[in-house]
Amino acid sequence: MDGRMVPYDEANVHVLTHSLHYGLAVFEGIRCYRCGDGRSAIFRVREHVRRLYDSAHIMEMPIPFAQEELVKVCAEVVRINHLDECYVRPIAFYGEGEMGLSARGNKVRVAVACWPWGAYLGDESQKRGVRLKTSSFVRFHHNSLMPSAKTSGHYINSILAGYEARRNGYDEALLLDVGGYVAEGSGENIFVVRDGVVLTPPLCSVLPGITRDAAIRILRDEHIPVVEQLFARDSVYVADEAFMTGTAAEVTPVRELDDRQIGSGSPGPITRRLQELFSAAVRGQNPRYSGWLYYL
Ligand code: PPE
Numbered sequence: 001m002d003g004r005m006v007p008y009d010e011a012n013v014h015v016l017t018h019s020l021h022y023g024l025a026v027f028e029g030i031r032c033y034r035c036g037d038g039r040s041a042i043f044r045v046r047e048h049v050r051r052l053y054d055s056a057h058i059m060e061m062p063i064p065f066a067q068e069e070l071v072k073v074c075a076e077v078v079r080i081n082h083l084d085e086c087y088v089r090p091i092a093f094y095g096e097g098e099m100g101l102s103a104r105g106n107k108v109r110v111a112v113a114c115w116p117w118g119a120y121l122g123d124e125s126q127k128r129g130v131r132l133k134t135s136s137f138v139r140f141h142h143n144s145l146m147p148s149a150k151t152s153g154h155y156i157n158s159i160l161a162g163y164e165a166r167r168n169g170y171d172e173a174l175l176l177d178v179g180g181y182v183a184e185g186s187g188e189n190i191f192v193v194r195d196g197v198v199l200t201p202p203l204c205s206v207l208p209g210i211t212r213d214a215a216i217r218i219l220r221d222e223h224i225p226v227v228e229q230l231f232a233r234d235s236v237y238v239a240d241e242a243f244m245t246g247t248a249a250e251v252t253p254v255r256e257l258d259d260r261q262i263g264s265g266s267p268g269p270i271t272r273r274l275q276e277l278f279s280a281a282v283r284g285q286n287p288r289y290s291g292w293l294y295y296l
Contacts, residue, residue: 001111003065005080011111018094018106023153025093026055029247030074032114032296034084035284041293042078042088043247043282045071047210049090055149056092061108063092070110075296077112087117087248093152120187120248121171126275129255129267130171130244132185134233135161139175139183139205147183147205158186172244174233174257177205181230184209188244188252191215191226192236193270199235202228211245211278214292218277221288224270233257241268250282251275 001011019025030048034040049070056063063070074088090112097106121130137160139147145154157175165173165186174190177183183205184190189212191200198219200212216226236242240263242254251274253267267275281289 002109005076011113013093013109014096016096016099018096018099018103019152020093021099022101023151023156024059024061025091025152026052026059026061027089027091027150027152028052030088030090031117031247031250031282032078032083032086032088033282033284035293035295037284039284039295040078040084041282041284041295042074043294044210044214044292045074045088045294047213048247049074051150051208051210052090052092055151058146058149059151061092061094063110064108065110070112071294073112075294077114079296081114083114083116085116086114088112088114091152117248120246120250121244121252125171125252126250127267129253129265131169131256132172132174132236132254132258133165133168133170134258135164135173135175135186137161137164137173137175139177141178142204148203148208150207162186174236176233177201179230181205181232182236185244185246185249188246188249190236190244190254191242192231192239193241193243193268194235194239196224196270198224198226198270199231200226200228201230209245209247211247211250214278214281214289215245215251215274218274218281218289219270222273222277236262239263241271243267243271243274251278 028048094106095109161173189209237260280286
């Protein structure tokens with residue numbers, strides 16, 4: 001925290017922490033995996049740290065550390081906690097001092113935490129697939145808030161959508177953009193497959209997911225065409241397969257949207273192949289993707 005290791009019980013902030021009041025903080029979610037050879041590696045940590053700095057730049061927040069320093073800190077936090085598999089959470093936020101929307105002088109504080117985190121959408125989600133519901137909450141327009149920044153306040157939109165979906169018995173929400181096109185899940189990017197072609201919404205109303213990027217790369221390496229284009233909810237209804245990607249969710253098959261079964265109703269061949277290849281990549285079992293791993 002702010003450049004030094006702090007025990008859990010002392011990693012506290014004041015109630016007048018500016019970001020707590022106004023939601024202006026930027027953060028990341030990164031996974032560390034135990035690899036086949038027993039070592040642990042953080043998946044694409046440099047890309048995550050770069051996105052953190054991109055988010056901060058978009059939000060005009062100067063982070064008082066170098067990117068490479070923060071990369072090393074992520075690894076150090078995992079090491080010091082003796083975790084071989086975990087989730088890593090860097091966050092940059094405005095500390096206490098002045099209040100009010102116009103305050104600009106507050107110190108930018110930076111913390112990195114980690115904890116063990118299992119399957120994001122439930123234990124069976126990766127095997128069976130999840131059930132989605134189109135949300136009544138719309139993904140915010142990029143002239144209101146900027147979805148490419150991973151900003152704390154943005155997640156209010158996701159949280160409300162997630163509450164609604166789960167309260168009604170679904171596993172996750174699917175948010176549409178202001179134009180009514182499919183955008184993303186509350187914490188995942190989405191893909192559909194039809195006739196061997198994979199579609200995913202373009203980067204505009206969605207977070208530029210690092211797992212999304214990994215999935216595109218892996219699929220193209222398998223000579224499976226991936227097209228970034230807008231599509232509406234009915235393209236999901238009639239898809240042969242659908243899946244979501246995210247650091248927390250990894251590659252999670254989607255088996256239903258709005259009570260319509262997708263394809264056979266169980267994870268399809270392209271989804272299962274991607275799951276296998278992704279799982280091998282993050283665990284250092286495919287040399288092609290070794291550049292994605294930062295060994296502890
Ligand atoms: N869209 C959103 C809105 C999102 O929050 C995430 C990550 C993604 C797409 C996928 O991005 P990436 O992780 O870079 O592939 N969501 C985080 C949510 C975790 C949480 O609940 O907190 C994550 O997966 O870490």
